[in-house]
Amino acid sequence: MSLRIVVCVKYVPDATGDRQFTEDLTVNRDDVDGLLSELDEYAVEQALQIADEADDAEITVLTVGPEDAKDALRKALSMGADKAIHVEDDDLHGTDVMGTSLVLAKAIEKAGYDLVITGMASTDGTMGVLPAILAERLGVPQVTLLSEVKVEDGTVTGRRDGDTASEQLEASLPALVSVTDQSGEARYPSFKGIMAAKKKPVESWDLEDLEIEADEVGLEGSWTAVDSAAQRPARTAGTIVKDEGEGGKQLAEFLAGQKFI
Amino acid sequence: MAEVLVYVDHVDGAVRKPTLELLTLARRIGEPVAVALGAGADATAAVLAEHGAVKVLTADAPEFAEYLVVPKVDALQAAYDAVSPAAVLVPSSAEGKEIAARLAVRIGSGIITDAVDLEAGDEGPVATQSAFAASFTTKSRVSKGTPVITVKPNSAPVEAAPAAGAVEALAVTFGALATGTKVTGRTPRESTGRPELTEAAIVVSGGRGVNGAENFGIIEALADSLGAAVGASRAAVDAGWYPHTNQVGQTGKSVSPQLYIASGISGAIQHRAGMQTSKTIVAINKDAEAPIFDLVDYGVVGDLFTVVPQLTDEIKARKG
Numbered sequence: 001m002s003l004r005i006v007v008c009v010k011y012v013p014d015a016t017g018d019r020q021f022t023e024d025l026t027v028n029r030d031d032v033d034g035l036l037s038e039l040d041e042y043a044v045e046q047a048l049q050i051a052d053e054a055d056d057a058e059i060t061v062l063t064v065g066p067e068d069a070k071d072a073l074r075k076a077l078s079m080g081a082d083k084a085i086h087v088e089d090d091d092l093h094g095t096d097v098m099g100t101s102l103v104l105a106k107a108i109e110k111a112g113y114d115l116v117i118t119g120m121a122s123t124d125g126t127m128g129v130l131p132a133i134l135a136e137r138l139g140v141p142q143v144t145l146l147s148e149v150k151v152e153d154g155t156v157t158g159r160r161d162g163d164t165a166s167e168q169l170e171a172s173l174p175a176l177v178s179v180t181d182q183s184g185e186a187r188y189p190s191f192k193g194i195m196a197a198k199k200k201p202v203e204s205w206d207l208e209d210l211e212i213e214a215d216e217v218g219l220e221g222s223w224t225a226v227d228s229a230a231q232r233p234a235r236t237a238g239t240i241v242k243d244e245g246e247g248g249k250q251l252a253e254f255l256a257g258q259k260f261i
Numbered sequence: 262m263a264e265v266l267v268y269v270d271h272v273d274g275a276v277r278k279p280t281l282e283l284l285t286l287a288r289r290i291g292e293p294v295a296v297a298l299g300a301g302a303d304a305t306a307a308v309l310a311e312h313g314a315v316k317v318l319t320a321d322a323p324e325f326a327e328y329l330v331v332p333k334v335d336a337l338q339a340a341y342d343a344v345s346p347a348a349v350l351v352p353s354s355a356e357g358k359e360i361a362a363r364l365a366v367r368i369g370s371g372i373i374t375d376a377v378d379l380e381a382g383d384e385g386p387v388a389t390q391s392a393f394a395a396s397f398t399t400k401s402r403v404s405k406g407t408p409v410i411t412v413k414p415n416s417a418p419v420e421a422a423p424a425a426g427a428v429e430a431l432a433v434t435f436g437a438l439a440t441g442t443k444v445t446g447r448t449p450r451e452s453t454g455r456p457e458l459t460e461a462a463i464v465v466s467g468g469r470g471v472n473g474a475e476n477f478g479i480i481e482a483l484a485d486s487l488g489a490a491v492g493a494s495r496a497a498v499d500a501g502w503y504p505h506t507n508q509v510g511q512t513g514k515s516v517s518p519q520l521y522i523a524s525g526i527s528g529a530i531q532h533r534a535g536m537q538t539s540k541t542i543v544a545i546n547k548d549a550e551a552p553i554f555d556l557v558d559y560g561v562v563g564d565l566f567t568v569v570p571q572l573t574d575e576i577k578a579r580k581g
């Protein structure tokens with residue numbers, strides 16, 4: 001029996017670009033180049049490794065996002081995923097995590113799954129709560145923030161390095177897993193992979209396909225409201241000295257002046 | 262006055278500082294009712310009462326330790342049902358965020374994560390957050406349901422505000438999902454004797470420039486001279502020079518201390534994301550063009566192997 005893996009990947013503005021908000025206080029996705037969130041590459045990588053170990057597995061990558069989000073799907077396909085689903089709808093503009101998780105949950109159920117894998121957080125919103133919310137919505141075990149993961153005989157095991165302890169976790173499939181950037185370097189797409197990806201199927205679904213009403217999502221349907229967004233004032237230029245043998249002492253003098261010593 | 266639920270982060274009854282900060286914020290909105298779960302829950306009451314908790318709801322059961330996250334969500338939901346609060350505040354730890362998020366889904370509420378400040382507002386609590394590696398500051402509200410808000414450490418002062426803090430046992434029934442993810446092993450972190458990274462008033466971090474695990478001793482010596490926590494960049498962590506739990510940045514800890522000292526760290530956007538809101542920033546780097554210098558209040562262009570030990574010696578001399 002085939003192991004059906006769905007990997008949730010997000011298309012995000014490049015963190016090294018000049019990220020801004022638009023007038024309606026949503027993330028400006030037009031003026032900065034987008035890409036597959038680096039943290040979701042780790043999710044794709046672990047899916048590929050789990051699929052390698054399984055007798056028979058199929059990896060579907062899933063994204064909710066604008067037209068350009070297809071780029072993220074292509075990248076994941078070129079890494080080795082088998083097929084892709086793109087959920088796109090004009091009514092999705094401004095959707096917050098509650099709405100996005102609703103759409104993802106419906107899409108995952110429609111696609112069919114044994115294992116859902118996500119990244120640890122998106123690099124734009126950086127909430128890191130979507131995986132837990134998805135597990136709650138899907139009603140499956142949450143096996144999150146893993147720096148090591150293994151799937152065998154219908155059981156997922158992994159290591160979660162927490163604040164106060166490192167924990168060993170175990171759950172039965174179907175389950176939801178999220179992986180950290182400690183889980184292992186993601187592979188680069190090979191030339192062959194890039195060529196093959198062009199022929200892999202990408203399905204497009206809209207809200208109607210998922211039986212979701214427009215007012216459940218989007219800016220209007222949002223569960224949170226952003227009232228203002230202000231650029232942090234640039235830090236005032238500090239004092240910079242070149243060490244000529246007394247740099248450490250000069251720094252100590254500064255710290256003493258600030259009452260840190 | 263409306264009640265505000267505060268989820269207590271504690272280790273065997275020792276309440277962690279961010280929870281006390283939450284009590285300060287909770288008092289701006291209403292009367293704090295604390296929820297403490299697991300081994301030692303009852304022992305948290307005295308300190309919570311000193312800081313404003315009017316009531317402390319406690320529950321202990323083996324499930325809290327044996328299964329991941331969901332049993333705690335079941336308990337927090339039981340507290341929510343019992344109290345009908347005006348808001349639910351949870352510390353922004355990895356686990357705290359997951360608990361808060363699942364509760365929000367269950368009670369049909371929006372969620373705000375990683376708030377750095379909180380005030381009462383006409384339409385409910387207004388949270389301040391940082392966005393895009395702390396280059397923006399936003400103000401937001403939960404517009405549906407009871408606000409569920411997670412708050413970062415160092416977001417408010419700890420204030421004494423004696424209240425009754427009466428302990429009440431919370432009745433919890435675990436749902437079918439509670440036992441979904443079994444914790445089959447647990448290795449507690451060894452204590453270093455240094456302050457907790459996210460809670461520390463001073464953080465001293467080392468990066469690729471430290472050039473080896475054996476050299477982190479000079480970073481630790483500087484930290485110890487100041488009573489500081491030790492941090493590291495991802496480059497230093499990936500090289501295996503320092504544990505991942507000490508990583509500062511987007512995929513590590515986010516810190517906001519009074520003083521942050523970066524040595525041999527270039528200041529990549531993902532590192533900034535975790536330290537840019539520090540009050541005073543100091544850097545030591547041999548490259549005058551390193552982006553970290555754009556952030557600093559005081560910077561020394563020089564070799565950390567001479568500057569850091571000299572600084573440590575000078576601090577020790579001044580402290581006597």
Ligand SMILES: Cc1cc2nc3c(=O)[nH]c(=O)nc-3n(C[C@H](O)[C@H](O)[C@H](O)COP(=O)(O)OP(=O)(O)OC[C@H]3O[C@@H](n4cnc5c(N)ncnc54)[C@H](O)[C@@H]3O)c2cc1C
Nearest residue numbers: 468469470494495496510511512513525526527531547565
């Ligand atoms: C998705 C993602 C998440 C990430 N998350 C994080 C994160 O959480 N935290 C994080 O830190 N990074 C993170 N990174 C990595 C980040 O982009 C940088 O690669 C990293 O921060 C670089 O670490 P560094 O400054 O120590 O090393 P470098 O950038 O190599 O800088 C080393 C610096 O040390 C200086 N130096 C060298 N020798 C000396 C000396 N003897 N004396 C003084 N100065 C010296 C050099 O001039 C240089 O400026 C992330 C990256 C990605 C893509």
Ligand SMILES: Nc1ncnc2c1ncn2[C@@H]1O[C@H](COP(=O)(O)O)[C@@H](O)[C@H]1O
Nearest residue numbers: 008009064118119121122127128129130
């Ligand atoms: N729009 C989206 N489409 C697909 N997956 C997403 C989307 N948003 C978030 N995710 C997944 O959820 C994880 C955590 O996101 P977040 O909670 O937004 O930080 C990411 O690493 C992705 O795997």
